[in-house]
Amino acid sequence: MNFWRNLEKPIIGLSPMDGVSDASFRFVTAKYGRPDVITTEFISVDGIAYGATNIFNDFIYHEIERPIVAQLFGIEPEYFYQGAQIVCELGFDGVDINMGCPAKTVARRGAGAGLIQNPTLAKEIIRATKRGVQDWFNDGLSKSINKKTLRELSAVKEKLDILGTKFDLEKRIIPVSVKTRIGYDRESVESWIPELLEESPANITVHGRTLKQMYQGEADWLALTKVGQIIAKHNENLDDEMTISYIANGDINSADVAIEKLQQSKADGLYIGRATYGNPWIFENIRQKLKSDEYIPVEKTLDERIKVALEHCDMHFRLNEPQGFVQMRKHLAWYLKGFPGAVKLRVDLMKSNSPDEVRQILSQHQISY
Ligand SMILES: Cc1cc2nc3c(=O)[nH]c(=O)nc-3n(C[C@H](O)[C@H](O)[C@H](O)COP(=O)(O)O)c2cc1C
Numbered sequence: 001m002n003f004w005r006n007l008e009k010p011i012i013g014l015s016p017m018d019g020v021s022d023a024s025f026r027f028v029t030a031k032y033g034r035p036d037v038i039t040t041e042f043i044s045v046d047g048i049a050y051g052a053t054n055i056f057n058d059f060i061y062h063e064i065e066r067p068i069v070a071q072l073f074g075i076e077p078e079y080f081y082q083g084a085q086i087v088c089e090l091g092f093d094g095v096d097i098n099m100g101c102p103a104k105t106v107a108r109r110g111a112g113a114g115l116i117q118n119p120t121l122a123k124e125i126i127r128a129t130k131r132g133v134q135d136w137f138n139d140g141l142s143k144s145i146n147k148k149t150l151r152e153l154s155a156v157k158e159k160l161d162i163l164g165t166k167f168d169l170e171k172r173i174i175p176v177s178v179k180t181r182i183g184y185d186r187e188s189v190e191s192w193i194p195e196l197l198e199e200s201p202a203n204i205t206v207h208g209r210t211l212k213q214m215y216q217g218e219a220d221w222l223a224l225t226k227v228g229q230i231i232a233k234h235n236e237n238l239d240d241e242m243t244i245s246y247i248a249n250g251d252i253n254s255a256d257v258a259i260e261k262l263q264q265s266k267a268d269g270l271y272i273g274r275a276t277y278g279n280p281w282i283f284e285n286i287r288q289k290l291k292s293d294e295y296i297p298v299e300k301t302l303d304e305r306i307k308v309a310l311e312h313c314d315m316h317f318r319l320n321e322p323q324g325f326v327q328m329r330k331h332l333a334w335y336l337k338g339f340p341g342a343v344k345l346r347v348d349l350m351k352s353n354s355p356d357e358v359r360q361i362l363s364q365h366q367i368s369y
Contacts, residue, residue, distance in 0.1 A: 011269025219250025
């Protein structure tokens, strides 16, 4: 089942962000922002193939995140084949291939945005991922998956069960999508995007920067508009069920900018990344603004932000062992951003190690919760 096709357009989704959009962040974003689609942080297919414990924790998700897509990265088609099968087995709604990560540790190996320079391998990876999904649907998990990976898979299933996530769904063929950039060291959408279209991924998401730009400068919305035209042309003569949807991405930080960029690019939707830091409400604001031009986006009060921050803390503490709380501190700072009176509170919260400590610090600052 291709959920991309059934989503109401425009699609406003949560962009994957390694080190940020973990299960607790996605839970809070789903609950208070209700994005139309959510993607996990990228997950290494090598780690999956070798059964690395820390990797498998990235597969934790909550039922309210649906439709939820697991994003994979790597370079070895056989590992994508196996990774796709694990994603199916865990009840995700889609599997996405990362062809956009610019980090040296990833791209220098030829993975992530490195694949933009190797379209032959990129296409082989899409085919292997689709084959993994199809073979899992026909025959179940492949015998090539090693025992350690199967043990980790069972452990994740137990955790999903505790969370009440319904991973054990009726078998279905989930869509394979790609997220990429506009080029490697220069914009090259006219050659790169048609290569991807040859393999008919269900959806293509494009971040409007090259690998070389990393996250510098502004996203190139002219290039993203060109991508929209290339994909629209490709779809022109196709039956509905063969068309490919397109999500544009880069620097969307308000409802007004979202509307402007949707109109400009003619994309089927947008992915929002950094503007969601401490701000799950951005999705609701964009949705309301799409419904009515008159709508003025709502700014949340400090009290409202603290309530959500605490819920985020509790979920984070529950899902990660206590030693993982350091990861939560940056989120606390983001929730309190823009409140000049909260500078000292922010500094104190940067030392917190648990939700209890966060509550104590709030009390010390005479903040009720
Ligand atoms: C901290 C961080 C981690 C990211 N991790 C991923 C990732 O795992 N997979 C991916 O496809 N993109 C990743 N990205 C890129 C974002 O998904 C998005 O394409 C980019 O930030 C531009 O969108 P924005 O301007 O709305 O943030 C990451 C970006 C940031 C800032």
